[in-house]
Amino acid sequence: MKILSLDTTMAGCSAAIVDTDSALPLAADFAAMERGHAEALPPMVAKVVKTSGLALSEIDRIAVTTGPGTFTGVRIGLAFARGLGLARNIPVVGIDSLAAIAANETQRVHLLVASDARNDEIYAAMFDARHRQLMPPHVTTAAAAAADVPSETLVLGTAAQAVIAGSRRNDLALSLAGDMPVAAHFARLAAIVTPAEMPLPLYLRAPDAKPQASALRKIGLLSIEDMGPAAAELMAELHGEIFEEGWTRLAFTEMLLTPGTDAAIARQSDEPLGLIVTRRAMDEAEIITIGTRPSAQRRGVARQLLAQHMVALTEKGVRHLFLEVAASNAAALRLYVAMGFAEAGRRKGYYRSRGRDEDAIVMRREITP
CATH class of the missing domain: 3.30.420.40 (ATPase, nucleotide binding domain)
Known part of the structure; x- marks a missing residue:
């Protein structure tokens, strides 16, 4: 084969x-x-x-x-x-x-694969001497990972040394196979x-896991990356996490193929934390959607994303930026006002939320190079 x-x-x-x-x-x-x-x-x-x-x-x-x-x-x-x-x-x-990763090891011994999952956690899985999976991948800590594994087990992966050190056991050995x-x-x-x-x-990990209160500190400088049609599936995945009625991959594909549409994702390391999509016409642009993954909300992601995206829009000749926001969305309104947007009008009963109509506030900001 x-x-x-x-x-x-x-x-x-x-x-x-x-x-x-x-x-x-x-x-x-x-x-x-x-x-x-x-x-x-x-x-x-x-x-x-x-x-x-x-x-x-x-x-x-x-x-x-x-x-x-x-x-x-x-x-x-x-x-x-x-x-x-x-x-x-x-x-x-x-x-x-x-x-x-277990397939990297050629020795026929019990094998614990442990990979760094960040935030003081690891991904772990246990295999027998024939590399048959005894315990499927799960999230745990380095100290707990080796609690019940057999003696003479090899430990492999980017978190292997941390597991051995945290186990306080002298019958585990580090595999030299690739991590x-x-x-x-x-x-x-x-x-x-x-x-x-x-x-x-x-x-x-649940994608919408809520951060602990102690983790609600501002995130450092993010990487803002422009996205095209090839990113439609990723954009749809993110949008579905952020909003109750997420847009489909097909919807994003069609949108990102439309001339004048610009999209970007904010990342911390490899993890996408937020997205923005805008549409340009002459010297005006409108924010079609903007949002932050639930696990990173209230930590300055949207502010960074919007600020850097506005810079990119000015380089494309945009001078007037518009958006719509539900009148009850107090957190978003505070952000937009802080970012220099002002109310330019209202659309009565524009949104339908929980069985009732809700106004949309139209906001505008002048942006200059």
Whole structure:
């Protein structure tokens, strides 16, 4: 069986073509990277396909990691694999990221895979000596991860040293295998899986988890990235977290293909925290939507996003910026007033909320280079 495998879930990007009848991969590539997976993956896949000497029509199935990992990284690999699978009518098989990392280890011993999940937490999964999963991926702490694992277990992953140190046990050993999923190593896992529906992302944290009160401090300088039609699925995912009636991927695709539409996402490291979409006409623009993920609200994300996006709009000749906001949305109104917007009119009964009509306040701000 000839398998194209790929991974973008963590701080690496990898692709490989493996023939399960041979001992070595036909072609493989790996690059360590914190971001830039979306740009790196397509040429990497093209390279391994060319190096393998195979045509895409000769690929029997695609293997892709589904998470846990970074929000953006998980979506990039899945979107690419699903798109290629649909276009070429190739089955797509999902492999969880910790099982993929376990495939790096060649020794037949009990294995605990532990990857850093930030915020003093880790992702962990337990495997027996034949690398069969005994405990699926879950969120825990480094101190608790090794509580019930057998003696002489190897610990592998970016949080492995923290787990061993936190366990206070002397019968655990550090695996020297790679800490990231490697496409050339986990591809064979897909050969024993029966393809079904397209794989879904594996998120181990609820996307709308509420931050603790102590965490409601302002977020530092964010990275603001312009988005085009290729980001429609990511934009729809974010919008669905932020709003009760989230817009679909198709809606975002059509919107982002419309001339004059500009979109951006605010990120902290690899994690997208907020989005904005505006539409330009001559020297005027309107904010179509703006929002912050629930777990990052009240921490200055929207303020940064709007401020930097306004700068980008002025460079495109915009001088007048408009928006609409529900009259009852006090938090948004405070933000817009603080950002220099003033009421320019009202639309009576414009919104329908909880069975009653609500006014929309039209706000305007002059922006200059």
